[in-house]
Amino acid sequence: MGLTIHELITILHGMVMGGIVLLLFPVVLAQLWCLRPEWITNKGLKKYLTVVKGGTWVISIFSWLTVIIGSYLPYSWYRLKPPISAQLMTGRDLMRYPAAYLIAHPNLSAWEEVAMEWKEHAGWIVPILTTAVAFILTYYNSRLLEEPKLRKILFTFLALAFVVAAMCGLLGALITKIAPVR
Amino acid sequence: MNTPESHFNNGTAVAALFGAGIGCLVLGLLTLLTKVSSTIENALDLYRPTGPVSGITTLAVIVWLVAWAAMHTFLRNRQMDLHKVYIIVLILVGLGLLACFPFFEAPEWGG
Numbered sequence: 526m527g528l529t530i531h532e533l534i535t536i537l538h539g540m541v542m543g544g545i546v547l548l549l550f551p552v553v554l555a556q557l558w559c560l561r562p563e564w565i566t567n568k569g570l571k572k573y574l575t576v577v578k579g580g581t582w583v584i585s586i587f588s589w590l591t592v593i594i595g596s597y598l599p600y601s602w603y604r605l606k607p608p609i610s611a612q613l614m615t616g617r618d619l620m621r622y623p624a625a626y627l628i629a630h631p632n633l634s635a636w637e638e639v640a641m642e643w644k645e646h647a648g649w650i651v652p653i654l655t656t657a658v659a660f661i662l663t664y665y666n667s668r669l670l671e672e673p674k675l676r677k678i679l680f681t682f683l684a685l686a687f688v689v690a691a692m693c694g695l696l697g698a699l700i701t702k703i704a705p706v707r
Numbered sequence: 708m709n710t711p712e713s714h715f716n717n718g719t720a721v722a723a724l725f726g727a728g729i730g731c732l733v734l735g736l737l738t739l740l741t742k743v744s745s746t747i748e749n750a751l752d753l754y755r756p757t758g759p760v761s762g763i764t765t766l767a768v769i770v771w772l773v774a775w776a777a778m779h780t781f782l783r784n785r786q787m788d789l790h791k792v793y794i795i796v797l798i799l800v801g802l803g804l805l806a807c808f809p810f811f812e813a814p815e816w817g818g
Contacts, residue, residue: 596764601756642809646738649764650731650803653771657727661720671715674789678724681793685800 535599535706542591543694546584546651550687553580557680562670570667578666581659581683588652588690595697600645602706623704636703640696648693654686718785721792722778728799730771735806737763742809 528536556577559565565573604624619626627637658679662669669676741748741759751762 592764596757596760597754600760601754604756604758639809643807645760646734646763646807647804649734649767650800650807653727653730653734653768654800657723657775661723664719664723665715668715672717672789674793675717675720678789678793681797682724682727682800689804 529707531599531602531706534594535602535701538591538595538599539694539697539701542587542594543690543697546587546591546690547687547694549580549584549587550683550690553577553584554680554683554687556580557676557683560669560676561673570670574662574666578659578662581655581662584686585652585655585659588655588686592648592652595648596645599706603641603704620704621707623700623706626704627700633703636700641700644693644696644700647689651686651690651693654682654689658683658686716784717787717789718782719779721785721787721789722782723775724792724796725778725782725799726771726775728796728803729774730767731800731803732806733770733803734763734767735803737766739806739810 553576556573560573560577602623605622607619607622607625619629624637624641627633627641661675661679665672665675669679737747737751741751741763748759751759751766753765754761
């Protein structure tokens with residue numbers, strides 16, 4: 526297919542696993558929003574809870590896989606140090622070292638120094654938050670219907686995790702567009 | 708519809724939320740510390756190809772799990788004001804996210 530193993534694993538990290546996480550967030554958030562005693566029947570409660578709990582666990586597991594694989598594989602290839610000074614390398618050769626390539630171009634360096642620096646750390650907040658929310662949903666189960674405050678809190682933190690995940694995904698896609706891992 | 712009859716004890720939820728908040732704050736603080744201290748940066752460089760990110764995230768995850776377990780032990784049978792908990796955890800997570808920004812950034816190299 527003309528893709529290297531590095532590119533395939535980067536796709537697995539960003540588009541497959543990250544994609545699953547980003548696609549599931551709105552589904553789970555919508556179901557959690559609708560989880561109110563005045564809106565659903567007893568019969569519907571079980572179905573809603575199954576989707577909310579299962580969906581949040583799937584988000585949690587895939588976000589752990591996304592950050593672990595992303596930090597230890599594509600990111601390590603992204604920040605490879607060039608064998609010689611970046612100033613001595615031509616643009617084409619330097620493209621094999623994405624971080625060095627970005628740093629060597631003053632108009633692009635913010636992508637490495639700000640965007641990647643924030644994304645590589647902040648991304649880990651997503652699995653931490655979603656695991657906590659998934660645990661609370663599973664532990665309290667149908668008792669959550671008695672606690673609208675707790676449901677709102679869980680919705681807020683899940684939405685916050687979604688925003689962070691979306692920002693990390695967007696920054697990752699833009700950085701890969703400018704300086705792809707090969 | 709009828710809601711199930713039970714006494715709602717929110718301590719377990721509070722412990723999980725506080726644990727997550729502390730984990731996020733520690734992640735941000737460690738990120739900030741690696742930018743201001745090369746000693747800390749080197750100490751957290753557990754896996755050279757990835758650099759200090761490996762140590763920052765490993766330590767943050769450990770602190771998160773320990774904080775969660777400790778909070779759970781102390782709070783599981785308690786009833787707490789969820790509004791206050793919400794504000795505190797939101798501040799912890801917000802500070803964590805903010806501290807991840809490279810305020811004192813200098814280009815770093817690995818490999």
